[in-house]
Amino acid sequence: xxxxxxxxxxxxxxALMQGWIKQKVFTAQELYVTNRSDxxxxxxxxxxxxxxxxxxxxxxxxxxxxxxxxKPKDAIAAMQELQPKISKHTAILSILAGITINTITxxxxxxxxxxxxxxxxxxxxxxxxxxxxxxxxxxxxxxxxLQLLEAVGSVIEVEEDQLHxxxxxxxxxxxxxxxxxxxxxxxxxxxGLTKDTVRLLMTQTLAGTAEMLKQSADEPDVLRRKVTxxxxxxxxxxxxxxQYQFNEAITACIKEAEARSRALAKST
Ligand SMILES: NC(=O)C1=CN([C@@H]2O[C@H](COP(=O)(O)OP(=O)(O)OC[C@H]3O[C@@H](n4cnc5c(N)ncnc54)[C@H](O)[C@@H]3O)[C@@H](O)[C@H]2O)C=CC1
Ligand SMILES: O=C(O)[C@@H]1CCC=N1
Numbered sequence: 001x002x003x004x005x006x007x008x009x010x011x012x013x014x015a016l017m018q019g020w021i022k023q024k025v026f027t028a029q030e031l032y033v034t035n036r037s038d039x040x041x042x043x044x045x046x047x048x049x050x051x052x053x054x055x056x057x058x059x060x061x062x063x064x065x066x067x068x069x070x071k072p073k074d075a076i077a078a079m080q081e082l083q084p085k086i087s088k089h090t091a092i093l094s095i096l097a098g099i100t101i102n103t104i105t106x107x108x109x110x111x112x113x114x115x116x117x118x119x120x121x122x123x124x125x126x127x128x129x130x131x132x133x134x135x136x137x138x139x140x141x142x143x144x145x146l147q148l149l150e151a152v153g154s155v156i157e158v159e160e161d162q163l164h165x166x167x168x169x170x171x172x173x174x175x176x177x178x179x180x181x182x183x184x185x186x187x188x189x190x191x192g193l194t195k196d197t198v199r200l201l202m203t204q205t206l207a208g209t210a211e212m213l214k215q216s217a218d219e220p221d222v223l224r225r226k227v228t229x230x231x232x233x234x235x236x237x238x239x240x241x242x243q244y245q246f247n248e249a250i251t252a253c254i255k256e257a258e259a260r261s262r263a264l265a266k267s268t
Contacts, residue, residue: 002030003062005055007078008069009035009042012095014049015122016067019152021049023125028052032059036074060085065144068094068104072264075099079107091141093148097167098264101134101160112136114145117163117171118152127153128173130166164265168257176253177206 004026006013013033020026028050033042042053052059066086070078075096091112094104101113114137118129129149133142149155158166181202188198212223228234 002026002064003059004031004065004067005059005063006031006033006067006069007035007082008067008071008074009033009038009045010069010071011120012118012122013067013069014045015120015127016069016095016118016152017045017049017051019122019125019127020148021051023151025148025151032063036070036078057085061087063087063090065091065093068092068096068099070096072096072098072268076103076107076268079104083108091137091144093145097171098164098261099268100265101132103265103268105134105136110136112138112141114141115160115163116145116149116155117166118149119170119172119174121174122152125152127155128170129153129155130158130163130170131155132158132160132163164258164261165254167261168254172257181206 004020006017017028017031017033020031021028029052031049031051032055033045033051033053034055035041045051046053060082063086066082068075068078086108088109089111091114092104092108093114093116094101095116095118097117099115101115104113104115105111113134114131115133116129116131118127121127122129127149129152131145131149133145137145146155146157181199184202185195185198188202189195193201213220216223218226224238228238
């Protein structure tokens with residue numbers, strides 16, 4: 001029986017443990033979770049998923065894999081606390097935005113580290129994750145790390161530096177789409193539909209559009225033109241997007257998020 005230890009019990013830790021249990025990658029009994037102080041949160045995870053939340057010194061020492069899942073601002077203190085408690089050989093999977101593999105091995109010692117940027121859709125097996133490894137990761141470790149991420153969605157290997165871009169795009173991406181949906185629902189009710197009807201129409205539109213992009217050989221602009229009749233509604237809508245600087249807004253959004261990821265890396 002494996003021992004997989006989560007340090008940090010927030011929404012991303014929950015998404016991963018939920019996905020792994022659902023996909024039968026690990027049993028709940030193999031998962032251990034700890035956080036800084038919120039015992040109620042640990043009890044909630046225990047009663048909801050059956051994961052262990054009583055973590056003694058032996059569990060730290062025997063852990064096969066440790067998942068770093070605290071907020072980046074808490075990472076240094078958490079790693080300093082962790083270092084004396086864990087075995088020299090334990091592999092680390094970090095989901096921390098902006099915290100480099102170098103910082104992790106500086107604080108925890110040279111060991112196999114995978115740095116991953118998943119997203120919260122891991123909860124339903126639909127994460128899009130980027131992953132980078134250090135030189136200590138063996139072929140067996142690599143296979144294991146990739147399987148863990150494949151169990152909760154799709155995963156693509158990138159250079160570590162590219163994880164800043166992955167974070168800005170797919171790590172934060174669900175929030176942008178939820179924000180878009182909030183806007184659709186708000187305006188949808190203004191033009192005469194109920195919120196429920198807008199939700200139904202637009203979730204299917206998002207899913208259908210994503211599937212078209214996956215299945216079609218056409219580029220997005222070609223697919224867009226197929227929707228856009230001359231003098232029609234789409235053209236009017238797109239003109240409004242252009243007038244309100246849609247492209248500038250998206251560019252600023254991704255660049256600000258990427259810069260924030262880099263700033264986080266610098267400040268630790
Ligand atoms: N929420 C998201 O969509 C994504 C988050 N991430 C990354 O995942 C990490 C966690 O994010 P969330 O789950 O959203 O955060 P969260 O705020 O929901 O949870 C953070 C957890 O870490 C715990 N913690 C803080 N200091 C600790 C310490 N010293 N020892 C043990 N536990 C400690 C807190 O008690 C809390 O349970 C962050 O580093 C973030 O960059 C990565 C991809 C997506
Ligand atoms: O907002 C954040 O910093 C994290 C990283 C990607 C999604 N959430």
